[in-house]
Amino acid sequence: xxxxxxxxxxxxxxxxxxxxxxxxxxxxxxxxxxxxxxxxxxxxxxxxxxxxxxxxxxxxxxxxxxxxxxxxxxxxxxxxxxxxxxxxxxxxxxxxxxxxxxxxxxxxxxxxxxxxxxxxxxxxxxxxxxxxxxxxxxxxxxxxxxxxxxxxxxxxxxxxxxxxxxxxxxxxxxxxxxxxxxxxxxxxxxxxxxxxxxxxxxxxxxxxxxxxxxxxxxxxxxxxxxxxxxxxxxxxxxxxxxxxxxxxxxxxxxxxxxxxxxxxxxxxxxxxxxxxxxxxxxxxxxxxxxxxxxxxxxxxxx
Amino acid sequence: xxxxxxxxxxxxxxxxxxxxxxxxxxxxxxxxxxxxxxxxxxxxxxxxxxxxxxxxxxxxxxxxxxxxxxxxxxxxxxxxxxxxxxxxxxxxxxxxxxxxxxxxxxxxxxxxxxxxxxxxxxxxxxxxxxxxxxxxxxxxxxxxxxxxxxxxxxxxxxxxxxxxxxxxxxxxxxxxxxxxxxxxxxxxxxxxxxxxxxxxxxxxxxxxxxxxxxxxxxxxxxxxxxxxxxxxxxxxxxxxxxxxxxxxxxxxxxxxxxxxxxxxxxxxxxxxxxxxxxxxxxxxxxxxxxxxxxxxxxxxxxxxxxxxxxxxxxxxxxxxxxxxxxxxxxxxxxxxxxxxxxxxxxxxxxxxxxxxxxxxxxxxxxxxxxxxxxxxxxxx
Amino acid sequence: xxxxxxxxxxxxxxxxxxxxxxxxxxxxxxxxxxxxxxxxxxxxxxxxxxxxxxxxxxxxxxxxxxxxxxxxxxxxxxxxxxxxxxxxxxxxxxxxxxxxxxxxxxxxxxxxxxxxxxxxxxxxxxxxxxxxxxxxxxxxxxxxxxxxxxxxxxxxxxxxxxxxxxxxxxxxxxxxxxxxxxxxxxxxxxxxxxxxxxxxxxxxxxxxxxxxxxxxxxxxxxxxxxxxxxxxxxxxxxxxxxxxxxxxxxxx
Numbered sequence: 001x002x003x004x005x006x007x008x009x010x011x012x013x014x015x016x017x018x019x020x021x022x023x024x025x026x027x028x029x030x031x032x033x034x035x036x037x038x039x040x041x042x043x044x045x046x047x048x049x050x051x052x053x054x055x056x057x058x059x060x061x062x063x064x065x066x067x068x069x070x071x072x073x074x075x076x077x078x079x080x081x082x083x084x085x086x087x088x089x090x091x092x093x094x095x096x097x098x099x100x101x102x103x104x105x106x107x108x109x110x111x112x113x114x115x116x117x118x119x120x121x122x123x124x125x126x127x128x129x130x131x132x133x134x135x136x137x138x139x140x141x142x143x144x145x146x147x148x149x150x151x152x153x154x155x156x157x158x159x160x161x162x163x164x165x166x167x168x169x170x171x172x173x174x175x176x177x178x179x180x181x182x183x184x185x186x187x188x189x190x191x192x193x194x195x196x197x198x199x200x201x202x203x204x205x206x207x208x209x210x211x212x213x214x215x216x217x218x219x220x221x222x223x224x225x226x227x228x229x230x231x232x233x234x235x236x237x238x239x240x241x242x243x244x245x246x247x248x249x250x251x252x253x254x255x256x257x258x259x260x261x262x263x264x265x266x267x268x269x270x271x272x273x274x275x276x277x278x279x280x281x282x283x284x285x286x287x288x289x290x291x292x293x294x295x296x297x298x299x300x301x302x
Numbered sequence: 303x304x305x306x307x308x309x310x311x312x313x314x315x316x317x318x319x320x321x322x323x324x325x326x327x328x329x330x331x332x333x334x335x336x337x338x339x340x341x342x343x344x345x346x347x348x349x350x351x352x353x354x355x356x357x358x359x360x361x362x363x364x365x366x367x368x369x370x371x372x373x374x375x376x377x378x379x380x381x382x383x384x385x386x387x388x389x390x391x392x393x394x395x396x397x398x399x400x401x402x403x404x405x406x407x408x409x410x411x412x413x414x415x416x417x418x419x420x421x422x423x424x425x426x427x428x429x430x431x432x433x434x435x436x437x438x439x440x441x442x443x444x445x446x447x448x449x450x451x452x453x454x455x456x457x458x459x460x461x462x463x464x465x466x467x468x469x470x471x472x473x474x475x476x477x478x479x480x481x482x483x484x485x486x487x488x489x490x491x492x493x494x495x496x497x498x499x500x501x502x503x504x505x506x507x508x509x510x511x512x513x514x515x516x517x518x519x520x521x522x523x524x525x526x527x528x529x530x531x532x533x534x535x536x537x538x539x540x541x542x543x544x545x546x547x548x549x550x551x552x553x554x555x556x557x558x559x560x561x562x563x564x565x566x567x568x569x570x571x572x573x574x575x576x577x578x579x580x581x582x583x584x585x586x587x588x589x590x591x592x593x594x595x596x597x598x599x600x601x602x603x604x605x606x607x608x609x610x611x612x613x614x615x616x617x618x619x620x621x622x623x624x625x626x627x628x629x630x631x632x633x634x635x636x637x638x639x640x641x642x643x644x645x646x647x648x649x650x651x652x653x654x655x656x657x658x659x660x661x662x663x664x665x666x667x668x669x670x671x672x673x674x675x676x677x678x679x680x681x682x
Numbered sequence: 683x684x685x686x687x688x689x690x691x692x693x694x695x696x697x698x699x700x701x702x703x704x705x706x707x708x709x710x711x712x713x714x715x716x717x718x719x720x721x722x723x724x725x726x727x728x729x730x731x732x733x734x735x736x737x738x739x740x741x742x743x744x745x746x747x748x749x750x751x752x753x754x755x756x757x758x759x760x761x762x763x764x765x766x767x768x769x770x771x772x773x774x775x776x777x778x779x780x781x782x783x784x785x786x787x788x789x790x791x792x793x794x795x796x797x798x799x800x801x802x803x804x805x806x807x808x809x810x811x812x813x814x815x816x817x818x819x820x821x822x823x824x825x826x827x828x829x830x831x832x833x834x835x836x837x838x839x840x841x842x843x844x845x846x847x848x849x850x851x852x853x854x855x856x857x858x859x860x861x862x863x864x865x866x867x868x869x870x871x872x873x874x875x876x877x878x879x880x881x882x883x884x885x886x887x888x889x890x891x892x893x894x895x896x897x898x899x900x901x902x903x904x905x906x907x908x909x910x911x912x913x914x915x916x917x918x919x920x921x922x923x924x925x926x927x928x929x930x931x932x933x934x
Contacts, residue, residue: 047425098641104424105372106640109564112557113636120630128625226626234432234553241429276440279433286430287418311811315804487797494796494803495782495789498775502783505772512732513850514758514787523793569774 018147019263025152025221027259028159032214033236034243034251035166036207042246043183043203046096046107050115051211052233056226057118058084058212059219060126063133073136081212088208089201096204097197115229122226133219155217162213163252166206179203235262238282244295253293257281315493317486334478338471346470351582353477354538357484359562359574359581361531364488366560367568368497369524370504371419372428375435376559379529381442381551383408383536385449388457388546397462405533412529416522435556442548454547457540467541477538484531485571491527492571500524554629561632565639567646576647584635585628592622683746685710685886686854691730691740692910700726702910703740708854713880713887715897717921718907719931724890725767726910728856731888732764733757744854758787763847764856767890769839771831777842778827781817784849785810817848820883821875837868844875848883855879857889861896869896876900894922894932906931 036051058080065076091114099107137150170176182189182199189196215229222228239258243250258278266274285292306319318324338346358380365371386407390400415434419427442449449455460467460476467473491497499520502510507517540546558581566577599615602608621627643650657664686708693701701723708714716724729735731742733754742750744760752760763784772780788810791803818824821841826834834842840863847855860876861869873896879885880900891897897904897918904921906913908931914924921927 041425095637095641099644102640102644105366106564106568106644108372108428109560110637110640113561113633113640116629116633117637120624120627120633123624123626123630124621234436237429238433241426245425272440272444276437279436283418283430283433283437286422286426286433290422290426311808311815312804314811315807490797490799494799494807495786495791496793496796498779498783499786501775501779502772502786505774506770508734509766509770509772510783511734511754512758512764513784513846514755514789515783516753516755 014147015267019267020260021148021152021156023260023263024256025155025259026262027239027256028155028252029214029218029232029255030236030239030258031252031255032159032162032210033232034240034255035163035248036210036214037237037240038243038245038248038251039203039207039210041240042248043179044096044200045104047104047111047237048204048207049108049111049233049237050118051207052229052231052236053115053118054084054088054208054211054229055215055218055232056122056224056229057087057215058208059133059215059224059228060122060131061212062216062219063131063224064126066134067131073134077213077216080216081209084212085205085209089205091208092201092204096200115233119226119229128226131224133216133224135220137220151220155221158213158217159252162210166210166248175202235278238278242282242285242292244292247292247294250292250294317489338474343470346474348583348586350470350474350477350542352578353474353481354535354542355559355562355582356481356575356578357535357538358532358559359566359578360484360488360571361528361535362559363563363566363568363571363574364491364500364531365524365528367563367570367573368492368504369500369521371521371524372424373431373528373556374428374560375431375433375438375553375556376528376532377551377553377555378435378438379408379412379532380536380539380555381438381546381548382411383533384457384540384543384546384551385442385455385536386533387537388455388540389448391458392455397460401534401537404537405530408533408536409526409530412526412532413522415529416525419525420518420521432553435551435553439548439551442551449546449548452548454545457544457546459544460541473541477542480534480538484534488531488571496520496523558632561636565635565646567648570648572651573646573648576651580635580647584632588622588628588631592619595619595622684743685745686888687741687743688727688731689741689743691727691737691742693726693730693735693737693739699910701730701737704907704910704912705740706905706912706915708886708888710853710886711880711884712902713876713889713900715889715891715901715904715918716907717891717894717897717904717927717931718913721909722907723910724907725858727907728764728858728888728890731757731762731856758784758850758852761851761853762856763850763852763854765843765847765858765860767858767862769843771839771843771846773831776828776830777823777834777845778814780831780842780846781814781849782810784846785813787850813851814849817845820848820878821845836863837865840864840868840872844872848879848885852885854886854888857887857891859890859892861891861893869893872896873899898922 033051033055036054037047040046040048040051061083062076062080065071065079066073069076071079095110095114096107099110135151135154137154139150141148141150141153168176170180178189178194179199179202181192182194182196183203186196189199214232218228218232235258236255239254240251241254242257243252243254258281261278261281262274265277269277306323308314318327337349341349358376361379362373362376365373365376383404386404387400390403391397395403415431419430422430443451445451460473462476465472467476492500499510499515502513502515503517503520503524511517543550562577562581563574564577565580566575567573596615596619599618600612603610603612603615639646645652684707688704688706691701691704692699704723704727706714716727718724726735730737733749733752733756737750740750741748744762747760749757749760772783775783789806791800791806795803818827821844823838823841823845826838826842831839831842840860844857844860847857857876860872864872876887876889877900880887887900889897889901901918903916904918905915906921906924906927908926913926913930914921916924922932
């Protein structure tokens, strides 16, 4: 039985909206991880390549709380965020502080090494298989004939809430403003009595917390395994660069752009472009506008 | 303590500081040459890996350690060299021509990557090389007419001018020769204006320009030369591994090479060799320990009557058997090196040498750098 | 022949006129100093001459050639060298390597001959080392030859910066605040060296300086700047006595 043209168009619209929703959701995850990158970079000029693996650790901790300890989903979420955030702060306090003064590249490699250690730790502690996290977001909603998955909606809504909270924190609380000051001019911050070293640890904590939120939100979609952070981190990295590495809204926008490109390319272009299309766009962007969408290109003053 | 007296300008340009330094290297050369006659074939094979990794290490050392340009995707060049060489061999091209062409193709790719890279700095360059590597890996998978895609590609053994290099011993000497050639060529560049220009670019691009260094040209040369060396490593890699597949040339392999140069010691050729020894020999070492630790702990437990020792040995053995443990151990060593010995294995070696030659007047403060506050790499 | 001329040089940085219509001439063999308060545009002028910045207006002429569009890395070969206010030495190289690097503009070997380190390359290396040794001798840096820059004290680094600029064999030497951070004795040494550079080496010097004693001691002519615009030009005495210069910069 042939479909008439209205049906087909409706179907196409449905598919397009599905892809968009999916892309937005995935893009939010990339955006959150990219946000973590940018937070740390703005403050300390370091790039934390272990950001994706912090996401993975967060997902596993939540899984452990729900499945091993039988706790409530929301409680587990909170525990995961607090635990990994604390872990991030400790990382800064005891490890990163010792490598101040070394070239940026060496510290980047340090975070890469840490990421590998996290993956092995996860493999030993929780196992190297694929695990499912039970969530309260099952099911779908139908709006005007379009099917919207609750999982994807939860990601988008969660991201919006988190970004709203961060915005309020950075602009309207004393601690948040102090953080902004520290990332702009360390020495001046010291003079103003701002505890700079403590702030760095807090920024790492926030960054790790954001990664955990991303991990827990992502878990139902991609399932949990030790390598879930790697793939996300690479694309999130591209997202941060796309947005302009010093820009927080840029990170989110970059993430969403990458997410959408990934989904649209995967649906329309031949096989293999799903993963490489974001990188091709990135390369073009780097050649045409190296500072990204929102970044600024500085010149060394001699 | 020996002091090297300089009596002529020409002496400064020589490969070795003086006769005594040179004689140490002669001893090393003899040891390396007779190694295949002394060790069983398995160890000869492992040492060949050291040479191949060392060529790759020198390649990355030139780009990252000397010119200061970070590449997160250098395994792509390894793959390009390997696949190109295998492709030509498959079509009956003689070995020398095939290898040379593969190296030239990889060099050209290095130039292509280097050109847009001229406009990027630091972290942006790193991510661009990463993107390049991801795309290249996809190309390996899709370009089936050349690479046979996911089904993989067998590589015949090397036959040069009719002489077969099939045996471990023969291939060992081939790799050794190319490794020494790589070291010599690179050392030549490093003691000439090109090498100095590279260091200048690393330390201060602005000052380099005001001294007359054309940044674009020297960065391009660095990329091209580095890629070419990696291509050469790829040629040998193809033979050694005997079967090529796209999932060999991953970002993780690129990171393994970066680990090589850091653990070895950034900024020196010795570092590349030390790092290669570490990276090539650690996996077999882990494999050996995986069985020998439980066994020896069990013996210890039986001898001392403390059964706890036996369980500890078992636990360690099980840990080493987990999938992905190798990467974690590499990560741990990387972290330890960066935090505890930023100068790497070669740096520690130099410190040891100085300790022995200045004993008992050795002072730890010799190596204590002045407190260096992180010099901002943001261009503002 | 016009040795050096800046003709109505101007540059804007997003609305701020850092340098606004500055013109001056330098005759060969003289020491010409630019003075002015911080932010007056002195180092910006240096950066324009070194071609790190492109002027929005005006021309630069060196030995009768228009060099306004010459790329930054060709300036050294033309015979213009500079030092930097915040020392830009190559930190992780030895002093000797820094100085040898300065000979780059006079490089005669190609890539492939360097790759094989042919005898010609060896000969050039010896030539470069001989040239560099003369500068080491001139500035008494023998004991620091093989020290890493990272390990050298500030005063020595300033001299090393000067040595490196001299190794490019310049006709015009730009010195950016040569005495900043130096004590009285070191500043006196610097004054003697600048005079030697002018008299013994025949190099023309363009200098930015705040230490008025040093300026009076070595300069032939002085240009005073304020807010990117020229205030006065003349001998040190004339400029130091100029009422506008006194009110803008020198004070009572």
